[in-house]
Each structure stands twice: as C-alpha cells, then as structure tokens.
Amino acid sequence: DQQVKQNSPSLSVQEGRISILNCDYTNSMFDYFLWYKKYPAEGPTFLISISSIKDKNEDGRFTVFLNKSAKHLSLHIVPSQPGDSAVYFCAASAGGATNKLIFGTGTLLAVQP
Amino acid sequence: AAGVIQSPRHLIKEKRETATLKCYPIPRHDTVYWYQQGPGQDPQFLISFYEKMQSDKGSIPDRFSAQQFSDYHSELNMSSLELGDSALYFCASRTRSGARETQYFGPGTRLLVL
Numbered sequence: 001d002q003q004v005k006q007n008s009p010s011l012s013v014q015e016g017r018i019s020i021l022n023c024d025y026t027n028s029m030f031d032y033f034l035w036y037k038k039y040p041a042e043g044p045t046f047l048i049s050i051s052s053i054k055d056k057n058e059d060g061r062f063t064v065f066l067n068k069s070a071k072h073l074s075l076h077i078v079p080s081q082p083g084d085s086a087v088y089f090c091a092a093s094a095g096g097a098t099n100k101l102i103f104g105t106g107t108l109l110a111v112q113p
Numbered sequence: 114a115a116g117v118i119q120s121p122r123h124l125i126k127e128k129r130e131t132a133t134l135k136c137y138p139i140p141r142h143d144t145v146y147w148y149q150q151g152p153g154q155d156p157q158f159l160i161s162f163y164e165k166m167q168s169d170k171g172s173i174p175d176r177f178s179a180q181q182f183s184d185y186h187s188e189l190n191m192s193s194l195e196l197g198d199s200a201l202y203f204c205a206s207r208t209r210s211g212a213r214e215t216q217y218f219g220p221g222t223r224l225l226v227l
Contacts, residue, residue, distance in 0.1 A: 041220075041221075042220055043119075043203050043205075043221050046215050046217060089155065089156070100158040100161060100171060101146075101148075101156075102158070105154070106155060
C-alpha cells in the first residue's frame with residue numbers, strides 16, 4: 001500500500017523554465033513533508049520541508065506547496081538549472097519530524113540546457 | 114560541515130553469510146534511522162534508535178538486528194543473507210533538540226548478495 005505517490009516517474013524541462021514535481025498522499029495523519037534530491041550512488045539530500053500548519057514554504061529557487069484537503073503537495077523549482085537533474089523524492093511523516101519517513105517512488109527530473 | 118558516515122560503501126557477500134553495516138551520525142545527533150532501497154524502489158524504513166534505545170521498527174526481517182552505541186554510532190547486523198537483501202542501505206540522523214530538524218542521510222552502503 002503506497003501511502004505516498006509520485007505519479008510522474010520522469011519529467012523533462014528546459015533550462016530556465018519552471019519544474020513542477022507532484023506528490024499525493026493517503027494518510028491523513030501525516031503532518032510533516034519533505035523533498036529530497038538524489039544523485040546515483042549518493043544518499044538523499046534534503047531540499048525543503050513543510051509542516052501541515054502551513055500551505056507554502058520557500059527557500060531560494062525551491063518552493064513547496066501543500067494542499068491538505070486534496071492531500072497533495074508540489075515542489076516548484078524556478079528557474080531550473082541543468083545541475084537540478086536528479087531523482088526527487090517526496091517523503092512524509094506522522095507525529096512530527098522525529099518519526100520515520102515514508103517515501104514516494106521518485107521522479108527523475110532532466111533539465112535540458 | 115560534517116555529514117553522516119557509512120561504512121563500508123560497497124559490500125559483496127554470498128548467500129547465508131553475515132554482514133555488518135556501520136553508521137556514524139552527524140555530531141550531536143542523537144537519533145539514527147536505517148532505510149533499505151531496493152533496485153528501482155523507494156527507500157523503506159527499517160528501524161530507528163533514540164539515545165541508544167530502539168524508538169521505532171518497520172519492515173525489518175527477523176534475520177536483521179541493529180543497535181546504537183554509547184557514542185551514538187549504529188550498526189545493522191544482517192545474517193543468513195538472501196539474494197533479495199541486495200539493496201542500498203541508508204542511514205540517516207537527526208537531533209531532537211531542534212524544533213523541526215530533518216533527517217540527514219549518509220551516502221549509503223551498496224550490498225550485493227551473490
């Protein structure tokens with residue numbers, strides 16, 4: 001039972017344009033959401049997070065939007081750069097940030113120069 | 114800045130052998146998590162420790178055991194290895210002293226069981 005879903009296995013975007021990665025979840029107990037970026041043969045690198053009490057969090061080129069009623073979150077990258085090309089994982093946890101993370105299946109982002 | 118250290122980075126074992134994976138958390142981090150990522154899959158939570166005590170348990174086989182030591186490093190012991198245990202094993206650490214400290218991941222140990 002996949003509680004966190006990323007329905008787009010891959011996404012291709014032109015350099016300088018916006019990348020939008022989507023994530024859906026089913027467990028209403030999730031209250032903390034994170035995005036990680038992963039290169040091959042490396043561990044996931046934390047990008048940005050959002051608590052369920054917020055609907056938006058911004059950090060530089062990265063913005064995460066949370067729609068609790070739709071159980072949906074998205075990561076916007078503006079402007080996209082070739083170095084952003086990687087697999088992006090959405091993750092969620094229940095009961096605060098101390099608990100285990102449930103990961104989505106990942107989206108491979110390719111930013112074309 | 115110091116990161117999570119995992120050793121070894123690569124490990125090749127035969128079926129039915131044992132393996133020990135080590136994780137050294139970021140200094141002052143008191144919580145360690147272990148995740149397993151199979152080929153083409155998302156990372157799956159195995160087990161976690163807080164202040165040397167097991168804090169949560171996921172889909173960890175009975176053949177696996179883990180512990181956290183007084184210096185906060187953790188070891189994942191895997192016995193009677195099976196082909197299906199071939200995967201990337203990630204360790205993550207965090208501190209509970211921060212309001213919203215996230216989990217920071219190590220580079221992973223790639224285990225291949227032949």
